[in-house]
Amino acid sequence: MGLQENGNKYRRMDGDGNGEEDATLSNNQEQGFVDNGDQRANKFVFACAIFASLNSILLGYDVGVMSGAIIFIQEDLKISEVQEEILVGILSIISLLGSLAGGKTSDVLGRKWTIALAAIVFQSGAAIMTVSPSFAILMIGRLLAGVGIGFGVMIAPIYIAEISPAIARGSLTSFPEIFVNLGILLGYISNYAFSGLPVHINWRIMIGVGILPSVLIGFALFVVPESPRWLVVQGRIDEARSVLSKLNESEREVEERLAEIQVAAGYANADNYDAKAVWREIVCPSPPVKRMLIAGCGIQCFQQMTGIDATVYYSPTVFKNAGIKGTTELLAATVAVGFTKTVFILIAIFLIDRVGRKPLLYISTIGMTVCLLCLSFSLTFMGSGNLGIGLAILSVCGNVAFFSVGIGPICWVLASEIFPLRLRAQASALGAVGSRVSSGVVAMSFLSVSHAITVGGTFFVFALIAALSIVFVHTSVPETKGKSLEEIEMIFQNDGEWQGGGREVELGDVERLVQTQ
Numbered sequence: 001m002g003l004q005e006n007g008n009k010y011r012r013m014d015g016d017g018n019g020e021e022d023a024t025l026s027n028n029q030e031q032g033f034v035d036n037g038d039q040r041a042n043k044f045v046f047a048c049a050i051f052a053s054l055n056s057i058l059l060g061y062d063v064g065v066m067s068g069a070i071i072f073i074q075e076d077l078k079i080s081e082v083q084e085e086i087l088v089g090i091l092s093i094i095s096l097l098g099s100l101a102g103g104k105t106s107d108v109l110g111r112k113w114t115i116a117l118a119a120i121v122f123q124s125g126a127a128i129m130t131v132s133p134s135f136a137i138l139m140i141g142r143l144l145a146g147v148g149i150g151f152g153v154m155i156a157p158i159y160i161a162e163i164s165p166a167i168a169r170g171s172l173t174s175f176p177e178i179f180v181n182l183g184i185l186l187g188y189i190s191n192y193a194f195s196g197l198p199v200h201i202n203w204r205i206m207i208g209v210g211i212l213p214s215v216l217i218g219f220a221l222f223v224v225p226e227s228p229r230w231l232v233v234q235g236r237i238d239e240a241r242s243v244l245s246k247l248n249e250s251e252r253e254v255e256e257r258l259a260e261i262q263v264a265a266g267y268a269n270a271d272n273y274d275a276k277a278v279w280r281e282i283v284c285p286s287p288p289v290k291r292m293l294i295a296g297c298g299i300q301c302f303q304q305m306t307g308i309d310a311t312v313y314y315s316p317t318v319f320k321n322a323g324i325k326g327t328t329e330l331l332a333a334t335v336a337v338g339f340t341k342t343v344f345i346l347i348a349i350f351l352i353d354r355v356g357r358k359p360l361l362y363i364s365t366i367g368m369t370v371c372l373l374c375l376s377f378s379l380t381f382m383g384s385g386n387l388g389i390g391l392a393i394l395s396v397c398g399n400v401a402f403f404s405v406g407i408g409p410i411c412w413v414l415a416s417e418i419f420p421l422r423l424r425a426q427a428s429a430l431g432a433v434g435s436r437v438s439s440g441v442v443a444m445s446f447l448s449v450s451h452a453i454t455v456g457g458t459f460f461v462f463a464l465i466a467a468l469s470i471v472f473v474h475t476s477v478p479e480t481k482g483k484s485l486e487e488i489e490m491i492f493q494n495d496g497e498w499q500g501g502g503r504e505v506e507l508g509d510v511e512r513l514v515q516t517q
Contacts, residue, residue: 044246045172048224049160052115053175055152058122060180061210062091062145064187064338067313068195068331072203077135081447087139088313089444091146096433096440098150103429105151111159111227114151122148123211130208154432157416158424162227163247166484170352173416174345174409181345181404183210184312185338192331229421232261260484261421278426288492289423295476296415297431299361302469303411304438306368307462308403310446311396312337317447318375321455322392323384333393340397344404356481357410358473364406365470371398372463380456407469411435417480420489 066088074084098118106114125144132138156176164172190209194202228247231240240261244254285293311318315337316330324330351360375395382388419427450458478491 045164045168048163049172049175051224052156052159053179055115055118055122055156056176056179057183057186058119058126058210059149059153060183060185061187061190062126062149062183063180063309063312064184064334065190065206065210066187067315067334068188068191069203069206070313071316071327072195072199072206073138076199076203077138079135083135085444085447087135087142089440089442090139091142091149092309092436092440092443094143094146095150095153095436098147098152099154099429099432099436100150101147101429102151102154102432103426106155106158106230106425107233110230111155111162112224114155115159115224118148118151118155120148121145121151124148126207126211130204130211150432150436153412153435154425154429157412158428159224159227161413161416162229162424163225163243165247166482166487168353169417170357170410170413170481171349173413174349174352177404177409177412178342178345178349181338181342181408185335185342188331188335188338192328192335195328195331228258229261232258233421237262278423281423282427282430288489291476291492292418292423293427293430295478296418296427297434298472298476299407299411299414300431300435301438302365302465302472303407304435304442305462306365306403306407306466306469307372307442307446307459308400308408309439309443310458310462311399312341313443314446315396317450318379318396318455319389319392321379323389336393337396337400341400341404344401345409348405348409351405352410352413353481356479357414358477358479360406361410361473361477362406362470364402364408364410365466365473367402367405368399368407369463369466369470371395371402372459372466375399376456376460376463378456379459380454414477414480418488418492 070084070088073079073087079087098121102114102118105117109117122145125141125146125148128141128144129138130141132141153176157173160173160175161169187206187210190206194205196202197205225243225246226239228240228243231237231243237258241254241258244257245251281289282293315334316327319330319333324333348360372395375392378388378391378395382391415428415431416424446458449461453461480488480491483491
């Protein structure tokens with residue numbers, strides 16, 4: 001029994017594909033989001049997405065606070081420039097361990113408890129960094145924090161995608177990126193607020209403030225349910241039905257969604273799930289899975305290779321190179337960057353399910369390319385005058401704005417929605433590894449590369465990579481707006497193009513897809 005789409009209407013299908021009922025549903029109603037009546041399900045999904053995203057504040061806060069704290073750490077602990085690069089970049093590199101482990105962990109423990117584990121590990125690392133008396137102890141805390149972040153960045157989008165209706169999945173799955181940006185802004189504000197304290201105290205307070213979100217994360221565990229798709233894989237059908245009843249408007253929709261999930265789960269159930277088979281399919285993928293991996297992992301790598309972490313982590317260095325001298329003035333300029341980044345991620349949330357993923361990616365990558373070229377020009381040719389400083393600040397703010405309105409949130413949305421259920425956790429973890437490695441390489445090499453080819457030259461390289469990302473979006477990223485997770489699998493069966501041109505899509509399509517794999 002399935003749903004067959006005809007324009008914006010649906011009719012129920014029997015096992016032979018014949019229509020039996022003339023009841024119709026609007027697209028919004030089929031997804032559980034209606035314009036009138038009971039809105040409790042909508043609010044519940046919204047609350048779950050917020051609580052699942054709280055870990056992302058920790059990542060954002062670390063990125064923002066380290067941009068300023070590193071100035072005082074360098075002065076207090078007398079570390080070298082190489083140690084500074086390692087301290088900043090190692091978190092991204094080591095987080096790949098958490099991301100790799102996170103896929104398997106979330107399949108075993110569940111999505112919800114993996115979110116809790118991420119918070120515990122990160123907070124342990126942050127606490128060690130706060131009291132560290134030396135660079136060695138600081139690095140131990142940094143390594144622990146990195147593992148926690150690795151867990152967090154891959155699991156939150158997966159969880160949100162698995163509980164969200166298709167019509168709002170893009171916006172809801174973007175919530176982690178909102179909280180990353182909020183964390184960055186809070187980190188910048190913390191830097192500015194505590195910069196006047198003694199050097200041996202201020203950076204410890206800056207880092208220690210990041211422990212506070214653990215209270216909210218602990219509360220979230222009593223609010224958010226487990227992913228219904230994970231429960232189906234474990235054979236816990238009644239529990240999955242109970243969760244779906246909180247996420248949908250009617251009993252009929254619950255049963256239809258549950259049936260679709262059960263079919264799409266295929267051999268990814270608890271009785272015959274084989275982790276080795278999953279990795280074999282990822283390492284030696286079929287053409288559809290290969291296209292999924294290229295799109296999902298590629299967009300995550302491009303997100304970081306365009307230099308966003310260099311812009312955020314080293315924004316004081318960039319502004320100092322542009323001509324701003326005082327530490328307080330440098331940190332104040334970074335607050336403007338954080339504010340811009342946060343505002344534009346909010347804009348993306350309103351547009352992603354209206355405009356679509358791909359148009360926003362075009363706007364984002366083209367805008368970033370232009371802003372990075374302008375930043376390179378201002379740093380290379382305009383000197384340290386007011387005009388050069390103004391153009392540099394405007395270019396940095398423009399770069400983070402275009403990043404936040406497109407590739408920043410959409411990379412996580414795509415990675416969480418394009419993979420089939422049996423591969424979703426492991427393949428998303430692989431994409432997160434690509435993101436974290438790219439971020440670490442950029443963060444750990446920025447100062448060295450800048451000494452070799454100047455800061456302006458480094459941002460020119462980032463501009464070229466951003467230009468390549470435009471080509472990648474055009475050739476490898478499909479549009480997934482408004483489609484269920486199970487329907488999205490069908491996109492990649494036809495070389496990445498949606499087969500909806502007059503053709504009706506029903507649950508049987510998904511069932512046949514599973515049977516052929």
